[in-house]
Structures are given as C-alpha cells and as structure tokens.
Amino acid sequence: MTGHPKAAVCVLGTGLIGGSVLRAAAAAGYAAWGFNRSEAGAEAAREDDFDVRSDIEAVLRRAADEDALIVVGVPMPAIDTILSDVKSFAPECVLTDVVSVKAPVAAAMHRHELAGRYVGGHPMAGTSESGWAASTPDLFQRAAWAVSVDPGTHKVAWERVARLALDCGSVVVPVLSAEHDRAVARISHLPHVLAEALAIQGTNGGALALGLAAGSFRDGTRVAATAPDLVRAICDPNAAALLEVLQDTLRVLEGARDSLRDNGTIGQLADAGHDGRVDFDDNQRWAITDVRPGDQDWAERLADAGRRGGVIESL
Template sequence: MSGHSQTAVCVLGAGLIGGSVLRAAAAAGYDVWGYNRSEAGAEAARADDFDVTSAIEPVLRRAAETDALIVVGVPMPALDTILSDVKSFAPDCALTDVVSVKAPVAAAVRRHELGGRYVGGHPMAGTSESGWAASTPDLFQRAAWAVSVDPGTHAGAWERVARLALDCGSVVVPVLSEEHDRAVARISHLPHVFAEALAIQGGGGGPLALGLAAGSFRDGTRVAATAPDLVRAICDPNSAALLEVLEDALRVLEGARDTLRSGGTIGQLADAGHDARVDFDDNERWAITEIRPGDQDWLARLADAGRRGGVIESLD
C-alpha cells in the first residue's frame, strides 16, 4: 500500500454514502473512523468492526489531533449543525463532503468560515436503500466522483480529496460547483421527479395496471423507492436548477401532447430520445494526465477538461 493511503479520514454521517466511504477507505488502508447521529446506526457500524460513535466532539478532536481529512456525509438539513461542530473542534482540517449539491454546501462552509481547506465532492453512486446496512465498500467502483475546482481551492486539500476518491475506486471529474449543480439537475434530480410521477401514474391504474407492470415501469420508477425525506434533501437545495430543467422537460412533453392531440405520432419524441440515449451509451471518458494540482491555472484548466468529458484516473 502506498504511503498516501495511510492518511487519516474522519467521516461524519454513516449512511449509505458516508458508510460506503468508511468501508472503502478502510479497505484501501486508510486510518478511518466516524460519527453517526443515530446511536442505532453507530452501533450497527461498530458491530461490523468500524470505529463509529454518536458523540461528535471526541470524533472531531481526534481529527484535529491527526490532521485528518473530514468527510461530511449528512443530508443538507443537518449540514449547518455539523459545520458548527467542525468549526468548534477541528477548524483547521481539510474538509470535503459527499452531498448531492455543491454550491449550497460551499456557501454554508463559507458562512462557518471553513472555506480555506474545503473541497466539494459528490460521488455519483447510490441505491434506493439508505442507512449503514445499505453501505458497501465497492459502491464507488468506476463511478464518477465530482471534485470541485472553484477559484481559490487549496491545492494540497484538493489532492487529498482526489486521492481518497481514487482510492475508493472512482474516477475524478473536476467541476465548478455551479456547473455541477446544473448538470445533476438534469441527470439525477429530474429523474427523481419523473420516477415519482411515473409511480403515481402506474398506481392510478389500480391492481390491473400494477399487475401488468414489468421492466420499463420497474426501471423507470426505481428511484421512487428512495425514502421521501431523502429525495427532499437531495432535490430541494437545487431547486433553481431543477426548476429550469423541469420546465425544459415539460416543453418536450407538451410538444408530444399537442402532436397526439392533433392526430400525429409520438415518433419525433421517440427519435430524439433514442438519439440522446445512444449519445449516453457512446459517451467515452478520456484521461486527464497533464494537469497537476498547484500548476499554473490548474483550477481553470481542470474545470475546462472536466467540462469536455475528461476524468482523472491517477495522480501518480
């Protein structure tokens, strides 16, 4: 195991994503421990031999003593409380998060005066399950892990966050927070809205419709199985970007409705949707190899590379 893999990592929130970071980081050789608000969740993690407690102060004091990288894995509604604790007990540690929006988290971090060594993060991985029991060390294998390259980002902290993502099995996508939030509104948050709407329509057909439902209904409604509180915590903080893309999508649907109403065919929508899905299937990542944290204009250059589909597969 390479030397950088022995870095201390402190995870705050041991749910699906935070718990999976704990497991993956431990498997990669990191010295890792964590906090979970619910004692039942902390107890479940301890039963699996992970050092997780529901007492935040000692967890953060240990992080301060060891210069740990702190990973915030709580939902947006709990963020301010957690950041207040970080400010009190470990204000000088490098700090990242795995929350599904980036600009609102960055704003909260600045409010708590923790921006100096903060680097936003968002692993694009998950299931409709939640809690420690759903966590797994291989959740992030070949996943895209967005790592913010906002102006002023500290090169050393950025490299630690990127290395953690790589060591957890991901590829790193460098991205500006605002651009991240607009992108995930399209490919993550809007699908949640559509899944809920599809599930409601299926249910409206009663037992006959549900009895006939098969693969397309199951796949289209998969994320509607996510706990409603979690969906709210994911989508509501990104409401402006979600509203914009929802309006785009409604225009597409209204166009299809108007065509059908006038006796036309769904074919134009089907053609455009098929082409867009082929674009997704054919999309290929390319490796960013020439830009290093701390190089001249490294943040802007990484942002541009990420915008063009580039990913970081190694920092060595």
C-alpha cells in the first residue's frame, strides 16, 4: 500500500454516487477509471471522456497493476458479486465503498477475505436521480463523508480513503460502522419511508389534493422520486436499525393522533418538531485537530470525536 496523495482510483459502479466520485477524483488530479456493468452506461461515461469499461477483469487487473484505491459504488445487493471479482483480480488493493450502510459491507469484506485492506465510506450527498447522467464532480462539496474507524483499521489505508474524500470536497466524519448505521437510519433511511407514505396520502386525496399540493408536499416527497429498487437497496440492508427508529416514529405519531382525537390539537408535536429543526439548523461542525492517524488509540479517539460532532477538514 502506498500513501501517495494522488494515487490511482478505480470506481466500480458509475451511477450517481460512484460516477460523481469518478468525476470529482479526476477533477482533483487523480488517475481515475471505472467499471459499469451496463455497456450502455460505460459508453455514456466514455462519451464524456471518462475511461469506464464493462469488462470487470480488465478494470481490476489495471487496478492491481497501479495499486489503485478501489471504490465500490454498486448497490448492496450486488456487493458479493463485485467483491468476488475483486478477490480474484485485485486482492491486494485498498478498498472503500460508498454504500449507505457500513456493517453489512464490512461483513461482506470479511466473507471475501478482503477486510484487512478495507475502510468503509459513505458520502452524505445525493439526489433523487440516478445513473451516470445525474453524476457531477460538485456533488460532495462541503458534504459530510463518513469514514469508518472500526477496530483493526489500517492507518495508511484510512489515510488514502480520507484523503480522497477531502479531495472530492467533503469533510470527513470518523465513525464506527454500527453507530453510522443507527444514525443514518434516522436521518437518511427514515426520510425515505416517510416520503413514500406522504406521497401515498397525496395520491389517495385524488386530483384535488394533488392540484393543491405545493412546496411542503413537494419538499416532503422529494426522495420518493427515487427509483423504488434503489430505495429498497438503501433501506432493506439496515432493517434492524430502521425498524427501531420507525417504531419510535410511530409512537410519536400515535401520540399526536391521540392528542388530536382527545383534545383537538396535535399537542406537543409541533413544538418538539420545531425544536428538532432548530437543532439541525444550529448544529455546528468543529474541526478535529488533536488526533493524527497513527497516534496511540487514534481510531478510538477519532470515533469519539466524530460521535461528538467533530470533522476532519485536512490531513
């Protein structure tokens, strides 16, 4: 493994997120190329002058030859297949990913005997669109990019992944995989569930309701425009954490229902929800400056700082 800041990057899966990583990495000066299972998708990228191929063996053999950082950008259901290919053709490369859950990906890395060179990643950015055409090099500007610091994380591998995230314009949030998955269940996966439910209620209201719908309905249902298969691929692998927070949310809604029925008001829901939004608006990132990878207990200290809202802005 090398620590060169502009070492090569190989992206497997060039949809919205993977494609944006490829574009951003190339813009930052990395030698970057990729794989897309669909030849049509690969051709679309080549038409934009990016080296993307549908031949996984050739792509990964180049990654092995150039000691590339491999970024896995396929949905969770395709992880085992792609890792089998990595194991066959580029088993010595450092690996990261951009999948929306971390613990299941880490488990897959262990199954394929690739965990020793893996550092989990998850850029918190996206749109309701998908595919190469939706990708952009600016997607990650000032976004939070979770980078795992699970026990056993290799310092050099971690620095390569963190540096890529920073060079793509993000700030790095060091996380433990299990804590990441519980957090994103609340702020990423639950919003998908609620957006789908809200969209259903709008449709159930018929043409009049849809004709009257304006900003709050549009904003609340934005992610419901995401392709259903992609929503399932995002939410289903995090079922346990999502189920827990969904149960919490149902209790909140049941409390509002009971208050409306018994007292003619939604009760404390509006106050508590407003306070929650203010907390989000007022939340301030702070820079982690007192922990360096390789220091004693560096991974544990970074995890604690990330847990308290700290981010890494430079290495």
